[in-house]
Amino acid sequence: MQDKNNVVEYSKALPISIRGLTKRYGSLYALNSIDLDVSSGEFLTLLGPSGSGKTTLLMAIAGFNRPDSGSIRFGDSEMILAPPHKREVGMVFQNYALFPHMTVAENIGFPLKLRKIGSKECQQRVDEALSTVQLLNLGDRRIDQLSGGQKQRVALARAFVFSPRILLMDEPLSALDKKLREQMQIELKQLHRKLGVTTVYVTHDQREALTMSDRIAVINEGKFEQIDSPEFIYNKPANSFVADFIGESTMLPVKKKTSGDLFFQDILISSGYSNSSQEEWLLVIRPERLFLVEKNNLDSDQNIIFEGVIKEFVYQGETAFALIALSDQHSLSIRFSTDSSGSRDNMRPGESLKIGLKRSEVIIIPENSN
Amino acid sequence: MGFWKKPASETQITHADRLWLYIVALVIMLLLVIPSVIVVPMSFSDSQYLEFPPSNWSLRWYEEYFGSAKWMQSTITSLHIGMLTMLLSTPLGTMAAYALYVSGHPASKAIFVFLITPMIVPVILIAIGTFYVFGRVGLNNSIGGLVLAHTSLATPLVMIIITAALRTYDLNQERVARSLGASRLKAFFLITLPQIRFSILTAALLSFLTSFDEVIISIFISGGVNSTLTKQMFSALRDFIDPTIAAISTIMVFISTALLLTTQFIDIHQREK
Amino acid sequence: MLLGLATPSILTIIAIIMIPLGWLFYLSFIGKGGEFSLENYQRMIEYKSYFRVYIITFEVSILTTLVCILIGYPLAYFLSQLPQRFAGFFMLTVLLPFWTSLLVRTYAWLVLLQKKGLLNEFAMQIGLWETPIKLVHNMTGTLIGMAHIMLPFLVLPLYGAMRRIEPEMMQAAANLGAKPVHAFWKIFFPMSLPGMVAGSLIVFVLCLGFYVTPAVLGGGRVVMVATQITAILENQFNWGAASALGVVLLLATLVILFIAGRILKLDNVLFGRS
Numbered sequence: 069m070q071d072k073n074n075v076v077e078y079s080k081a082l083p084i085s086i087r088g089l090t091k092r093y094g095s096l097y098a099l100n101s102i103d104l105d106v107s108s109g110e111f112l113t114l115l116g117p118s119g120s121g122k123t124t125l126l127m128a129i130a131g132f133n134r135p136d137s138g139s140i141r142f143g144d145s146e147m148i149l150a151p152p153h154k155r156e157v158g159m160v161f162q163n164y165a166l167f168p169h170m171t172v173a174e175n176i177g178f179p180l181k182l183r184k185i186g187s188k189e190c191q192q193r194v195d196e197a198l199s200t201v202q203l204l205n206l207g208d209r210r211i212d213q214l215s216g217g218q219k220q221r222v223a224l225a226r227a228f229v230f231s232p233r234i235l236l237m238d239e240p241l242s243a244l245d246k247k248l249r250e251q252m253q254i255e256l257k258q259l260h261r262k263l264g265v266t267t268v269y270v271t272h273d274q275r276e277a278l279t280m281s282d283r284i285a286v287i288n289e290g291k292f293e294q295i296d297s298p299e300f301i302y303n304k305p306a307n308s309f310v311a312d313f314i315g316e317s318t319m320l321p322v323k324k325k326t327s328g329d330l331f332f333q334d335i336l337i338s339s340g341y342s343n344s345s346q347e348e349w350l351l352v353i354r355p356e357r358l359f360l361v362e363k364n365n366l367d368s369d370q371n372i373i374f375e376g377v378i379k380e381f382v383y384q385g386e387t388a389f390a391l392i393a394l395s396d397q398h399s400l401s402i403r404f405s406t407d408s409s410g411s412r413d414n415m416r417p418g419e420s421l422k423i424g425l426k427r428s429e430v431i432i433i434p435e436n437s438n
Numbered sequence: 439m440g441f442w443k444k445p446a447s448e449t450q451i452t453h454a455d456r457l458w459l460y461i462v463a464l465v466i467m468l469l470l471v472i473p474s475v476i477v478v479p480m481s482f483s484d485s486q487y488l489e490f491p492p493s494n495w496s497l498r499w500y501e502e503y504f505g506s507a508k509w510m511q512s513t514i515t516s517l518h519i520g521m522l523t524m525l526l527s528t529p530l531g532t533m534a535a536y537a538l539y540v541s542g543h544p545a546s547k548a549i550f551v552f553l554i555t556p557m558i559v560p561v562i563l564i565a566i567g568t569f570y571v572f573g574r575v576g577l578n579n580s581i582g583g584l585v586l587a588h589t590s591l592a593t594p595l596v597m598i599i600i601t602a603a604l605r606t607y608d609l610n611q612e613r614v615a616r617s618l619g620a621s622r623l624k625a626f627f628l629i630t631l632p633q634i635r636f637s638i639l640t641a642a643l644l645s646f647l648t649s650f651d652e653v654i655i656s657i658f659i660s661g662g663v664n665s666t667l668t669k670q671m672f673s674a675l676r677d678f679i680d681p682t683i684a685a686i687s688t689i690m691v692f693i694s695t696a697l698l699l700t701t702q703f704i705d706i707h708q709r710e711k
Numbered sequence: 712m713l714l715g716l717a718t719p720s721i722l723t724i725i726a727i728i729m730i731p732l733g734w735l736f737y738l739s740f741i742g743k744g745g746e747f748s749l750e751n752y753q754r755m756i757e758y759k760s761y762f763r764v765y766i767i768t769f770e771v772s773i774l775t776t777l778v779c780i781l782i783g784y785p786l787a788y789f790l791s792q793l794p795q796r797f798a799g800f801f802m803l804t805v806l807l808p809f810w811t812s813l814l815v816r817t818y819a820w821l822v823l824l825q826k827k828g829l830l831n832e833f834a835m836q837i838g839l840w841e842t843p844i845k846l847v848h849n850m851t852g853t854l855i856g857m858a859h860i861m862l863p864f865l866v867l868p869l870y871g872a873m874r875r876i877e878p879e880m881m882q883a884a885a886n887l888g889a890k891p892v893h894a895f896w897k898i899f900f901p902m903s904l905p906g907m908v909a910g911s912l913i914v915f916v917l918c919l920g921f922y923v924t925p926a927v928l929g930g931g932r933v934v935m936v937a938t939q940i941t942a943i944l945e946n947q948f949n950w951g952a953a954s955a956l957g958v959v960l961l962l963a964t965l966v967i968l969f970i971a972g973r974i975l976k977l978d979n980v981l982f983g984r985s
Contacts, residue, residue: 230619451891467786
């Protein structure tokens with residue numbers, strides 16, 4: 069129950085603890101016995117393709133769908149049966165869902181009015197929230213007079229103005245254009261730091277997830293594939309789904325030989341796998357980790373060297389990108405930074421070349437691990 | 439470049455090429471409107487007979503109407519029944535539309551189809567069916583019986599109008615309101631209702647008119663002091679054409695036009711929002 | 712549970728529509744002596760007069776639908792080609808009759824169509840015919856009156872379907888080399904067909920059960936099922952016979968809607984999940 073007189077401080081964030089959460093639609097598992105812990109004040113992103121269950125999970129936390137089984141705890145209280153309006157959870161929707169029949173200030177004041185907060189304090193907190201999202205003088209505007217970015221900020225202000233202990237966001241930036249989106253990502257991150265509220269953020273945009281999160285939970289077909297910090301997710305993907313979904317990557321099949329070493333064709337990739345029963349592995353290569361080998365004296369103890377033929381070369385401004393055929397079946401993507409000289413005469417399709425990868429950058433994951 | 443030379447279609451047909459279409463459409467529209475309009479001059483005729491244009495003008499048919507206890511009684515009955523039908527079917531239809539649309543339950547579609555059966559079943563069957571059953575439970579010739587019958591005709595209309603309104607409405611708003619601390623009931627009344635109120639008003643007006651204009655069921659199950667206006671008009675039309683009908687018709691046309699214009703005004707207002 | 716909000720409506724429909732219909736169904740199998748019998752249905756087959764009622768009903772319904780298509784298509788096309796603002800204004804001419812009482816319109820046609828009525832006078836003045844023609848208290852009057860009443864039911868869905876045809880379709884057709892006439896018949900017309908069929912279907916089904924207009928404008932000469940049912944109840948008080956007529960009418964309606972629904976996915980057309 070909520071104590072009307074006790075105005076919760078922004079900093080009083082609550083941890084979320086989810087156990088065995090299952091939600092089925094017919095025979096389809098939208099959520100398949102999911103466990104998740106979000107610590108107090110953390111920014112956690114649920115990342116997954118559409119239909120992966122990320123929105124179902126968010127809606128379950130907000131109370132808009134009733135899971136078939138499992139537990140959702142905010143701090144010490146079990147919330148699984150609590151109706152949405154008793155959960156004290158701020159929520160930002162994809163399309164903002166601002167109330168068109170109310171002004172900006174009325175929208176933001178709505179949760180305060182419901183909590184019977186006096187008009188003076190209400191006014192003060194609305195102004196505070198407006199200034200937090202840098203819309204201080206727009207309180208009297210109608211919703212249809214706002215730009216996309218402004219609507220976004222109003223939706224945000226409305227979600228945190230009543231000092232919820234948990235903030236949920238469902239792809240809040242997807243309706244904005246690229247530039248504004250990237251700007252808002254930074255702003256959201258700053259806002260989160262200021263409010264210190266436990267935040268669960270849903271997106272299908274892996275770059276957005278990498279930019280903003282303390283941790284990312286990669287979800288697919290109702291199950292988590294990996295939950296880790298952005299750096300870990302990127303550098304140590306748990307399986308091919310994560311490797312493929314996050315960042316650009318090329319995956320090459322590698323086979324274990326009797327020595328316990330892994331080979332791609334006849335190139336030694338990695339050693340020390342003699343204890344594993346797994347025979348087939350994948351080498352995950354991030355395009356930007358590859359480099360052009362221009363000298364012939366490169367140390368092959370420290371580096372893997374591939375030879376191939378350029379199939380395609382694309383100039384993209386700050387970086388350039390080449391597709392290299394290693395053999396008939398396999399090719400690699402390589403990305404490198406550009407410079408003002410602009411001339412890469414040796415990068416024409418048909419040219420053969422060598423590319424290197426530091427052994428310390430090697431990412432090995434089991435085949436069929438997913 | 440004159441109007442007639444300007445292109446009127448994506449295929450660059452000019453307005454002049456389309457002249458035939460404009461004339462045909464104009465004639466059709468004229469034919470559509472004339473019957474609703476012609477009763478106005480008719481009602482001011484001095485003649486016993488159906489002559490047009492009237493040779494002499496008078497207000498005698500209005501005097502006849504307002505002076506007749508029979509007509510007055512039945513008008514009041516009809517208004518009474520129309521109001522009650524509106525007050526009953528509007529909330530019923532709105533509740534059903536909301537429930538079926540928002541719940542997204544697998545059975546929603548089947549229930550929707552079930553609830554619009556009154557629009558599919560020939561009214562004559564509803565008329566004799568209710569006549570028979572109401573006869574057994576003593577509801578014939580009563581206001582209550584007719585209100586119930588008209589409510590089941592008007593509720594599907596309300597439901598269809600409200601469902602259409604809910605479709606253009608973003609239900610996330612209600613969700614957000616609930617996450618902000620409003621109960622489902624509060625969220626509906628504070629957020630959803632204000633935004634579909636014009637559709638509800640339109641639905642209410644239409645359900646009033648559905649009852650007020652309804653003929654067949656009224657012929658069967660209304661009677662005595664609770665005879666409706668339409669029942670009286672129908673017998674007056676079928677047996678002997680009483681010119682008083684022109685006066686009544688004029689009044690009814692004005693009511694309909696007023697209601698129609700109200701809904702149109704609402705519609706424009708809604709779109710501008 | 713949210714669905715519970717629909718309960719009052721469901722109960723009303725059950726009590727006011729379903730129970731009476733069930734009762735009529737039952738009555739249709741009760742003979743004169745109060746025992747179970749099929750005599751009410753046999754009579755429909757044996758007596759030509761009963762059979763004729765159905766023939767006339769279908770005849771009137773089909774003709775009315777055809778008249779509506781003939782008049783409604785150009786009108787809907789005209790409206791769909793106007794800018795939205797003007798279309799709204801001209802649409803009032805369709806909506807006004809829609810909102811005007813059926814009785815008022817029927818009465819107005821009685822006035823317009825009579826021997827000394829406006830239509831006869833006008834036709835003779837411009838020399839269409841020389842002596843007044845009997846336009847009312849017969850099939851002609853019934854058709855005119857019914858088409859007028861039914862037209863909005865055709866025009867509204869048809870107009871909707873036409874509005875949904877993207878202008879780019881016609882531009883593409885022209886760009887690909889279609890003459891305007893071809894573009895219309897090959898692209899626009901087929902795309903407007905679902906709306907037309909849906910509208911015609913509504914008109915046809917509504918016509919089947921029509922009572923007031925044929926009763927007044929038909930002057931006793933156009934006896935449709937609904938008229939016959941009333942007559943049987945008024946004159947003979949034979950509930951069995953009246954119910955059986957009604958049951959067959961209802962079945963005909965449902966069969967038509969069912970078949971059409973199968974072919975058309977009618978719920979999509981009618982309830983606009985486009």
